[in-house]
Amino acid sequence: MMEITIGTISLNIFALLLTILIGFYTYFKWCFKYWKTRGVPHVEPTFPFGSLKNPAVGAKSFGEQCKDFYTTFKAKGHKHVGIYMFAAPIYIPIDIELIKNIIQKDFDHFVDRGVFYNETDDPLSAHLFAIEGAKWRNLRVKFTPTFTSGKMKMMFPILIECGRQLKEAMDIATGKNEPIDIKDFAARFTTNVIGSCAFGLEFNCFEEAESNFIKYGKRFFVPKGIELLKDFIGFAKPSLARRLRMCLTPKEVEEFFMKIIKESVNYRETKNFERKDFMQLLIDIRNSVKDDKENGIGLTFEELAAQAFVFFVAGYETSSTTMTFCLLELACNPAIQQKVREEIKEVLEKYNGEMCYDALAEMKYMGQVIDETLRKYPPLMFLNRKCVDPYRIPGTNIVLEQETPVIIPILGIQRDPEYFPDPEKFDPDRFNEENRNKIIPFSYLPFGEGPRICIGLRFGIMQTKVGLTVLLRNYKFSFNNKTKIPLKMDPFSFSMAVDGDIWLNAKKNIENY
Numbered sequence: 034m035m036e037i038t039i040g041t042i043s044l045n046i047f048a049l050l051l052t053i054l055i056g057f058y059t060y061f062k063w064c065f066k067y068w069k070t071r072g073v074p075h076v077e078p079t080f081p082f083g084s085l086k087n088p089a090v091g092a093k094s095f096g097e098q099c100k101d102f103y104t105t106f107k108a109k110g111h112k113h114v115g116i117y118m119f120a121a122p123i124y125i126p127i128d129i130e131l132i133k134n135i136i137q138k139d140f141d142h143f144v145d146r147g148v149f150y151n152e153t154d155d156p157l158s159a160h161l162f163a164i165e166g167a168k169w170r171n172l173r174v175k176f177t178p179t180f181t182s183g184k185m186k187m188m189f190p191i192l193i194e195c196g197r198q199l200k201e202a203m204d205i206a207t208g209k210n211e212p213i214d215i216k217d218f219a220a221r222f223t224t225n226v227i228g229s230c231a232f233g234l235e236f237n238c239f240e241e242a243e244s245n246f247i248k249y250g251k252r253f254f255v256p257k258g259i260e261l262l263k264d265f266i267g268f269a270k271p272s273l274a275r276r277l278r279m280c281l282t283p284k285e286v287e288e289f290f291m292k293i294i295k296e297s298v299n300y301r302e303t304k305n306f307e308r309k310d311f312m313q314l315l316i317d318i319r320n321s322v323k324d325d326k327e328n329g330i331g332l333t334f335e336e337l338a339a340q341a342f343v344f345f346v347a348g349y350e351t352s353s354t355t356m357t358f359c360l361l362e363l364a365c366n367p368a369i370q371q372k373v374r375e376e377i378k379e380v381l382e383k384y385n386g387e388m389c390y391d392a393l394a395e396m397k398y399m400g401q402v403i404d405e406t407l408r409k410y411p412p413l414m415f416l417n418r419k420c421v422d423p424y425r426i427p428g429t430n431i432v433l434e435q436e437t438p439v440i441i442p443i444l445g446i447q448r449d450p451e452y453f454p455d456p457e458k459f460d461p462d463r464f465n466e467e468n469r470n471k472i473i474p475f476s477y478l479p480f481g482e483g484p485r486i487c488i489g490l491r492f493g494i495m496q497t498k499v500g501l502t503v504l505l506r507n508y509k510f511s512f513n514n515k516t517k518i519p520l521k522m523d524p525f526s527f528s529m530a531v532d533g534d535i536w537l538n539a540k541k542n543i544e545n546y
């Protein structure tokens with residue numbers, strides 16, 4: 034009798050699961066007609082991943098797959114392509130004019146990124162990168178003066194100190210005559226810089242085997258288990274994730290950052306202490322908003338914390354990735370490396386050997402090398418936009434519906450031989466004074482474009498230049514037999530990231546100046 038009951042229950046559960054599966058399958062099949070009925074060329078979807086490869090079999094990252102969609106459909110002469118992420122349709126423009134319209138000319142139709150944020154259940158997610166509409170416009174206007182060259186100069190002493198710590202740590206590591214995990218060094222350096230500027234805390238990540246900032250910063254970017262699924266839902270259907278009251282910031286990450294930001298704000302407010310950094314600028318904005326009774330939209334502690342957090346996550350990973358790929362390419366191209374080193378020598382001699390803001394601005398060739406690194410390895414491999422107002426695609430009868438997610442495939446565009454001949458070649462001369470003017474507008478987008486362009490662009494370049502100046506002035510980099518070439522990219526990362534460590538030899542530069 035007992036056996037029959039268990040058997041019946043199992044059968045019922047099986048029948049229920051089968052019904053759910055058939056329900057899902059039928060729903061997905063229905064969704065998969067979306068692009069066909071609208072006459073948009075599309076990648077044939079399969080259940081359940083849509084146009085994407087099964088992430089469990091370790092295919093390619095989302096950004097790399099978007100590059101492949103771009104390349105394949107451009108080769109067929111298409112101006113755009115529709116894909117499905119699970120059941121959710123996503124629009125990918127290919128034609129450069131179309132891209133320009135979306136991110137600049139017709140920006141009012143695409144003001145939002147459409148990425149997940151949830152002010153109530155996940156306060157750290159409600160930052161400038163994610164928030165939408167009027168709230169974004171208001172905050173963007175308030176934050177723009179925070180990133181002027183004057184403010185960058187003001188923060189420069191913090192960067193000098195972080196550069197000193199980087200050199201000290203490299204001296205110790207190279208003294209052991211062992212290869213350097215350059216990805217780890219770059220991450221520690223930029224974490225020191227951004228951590229110090231965004232949270233107002235002086236700390237030295239090089240002194241601890243695993244600093245909490247590195248630990249929780251990495252933790253934020255490397256989702257585990259069920260978090261991966263939550264991230265995919267948050268990416269494909271942010272409104273659903275919000276309705277389900279999801280929190281995509283891991284709890285321990287939220288607790289850690291909320292605590293240190295609270296301590297930093299309290300300390301300054303109670304002790305009347307001021308420091309020249311982003312945190313101070315955020316506190317000043319908060320106070321001026323409080324006083325501005327007529328136009329003030331208020332900046333709660335949670336909102337302030339979310340902005341400090343985004344400066345950290347948007348600023349440390351992007352610049353450390355840039356430094357890492359740059360050093361890797363320089364190790365592979367010793368002549369280019371030497372040319373940068375000679376420029377550093379020549380410029381710093383004019384400034385009595387002192388690194389300063391104006392000296393960095395004079396390092397034009399280093400600027401070209403960074404530009405080329407950002408072309409070949411854009412830290413964000415794609416831009417997101419969401420259609421907020423129905424949009425007829427120029428020259429067609431196709432109308433993008435409100436809420437349609439749009440992806441601009443930066444990696445595909447920047448490795449397109451039509452815009453950058455021989456795209457796999459690392460060639461900083463593409464960005465010299467003569468060639469720079471020949472670059473087709475909107476074919477080079479490492480910082481995005483239009484009103485939602487990266488607000489931290491200047492700061493990102495500045496900290497990358499400081500790191501490279503310190504390293505290339507004092508060391509020569511070359512491949513080690515632990516350097517894994519060709520690079521294997523992390524298939525689970527939404528940003529440009531190598532799977533595992535990157536080892537290089539760093540030899541002291543004996544012609545040190």
Ligand code: HEM
Pocket residue numbers: 161162163173343344345347348349351352355407411412413416417478479480481482483484485486487488489490492493494497
């Ligand atoms: C090499 C360094 C960096 C790269 C390559 C980079 C790249 C980008 C890109 C591609 C976007 C999206 C732009 C768009 O959608 O059109 C973006 C947005 C943003 N970035 Fe950066 N970034 C860098 C450094 C920084 C730094 C240092 C900060 C802050 C200190 C920062 C803060 C932001 C913020 C807040 C946004 C959102 C802007 C908005 O929506 O109004 N970034 N970044």
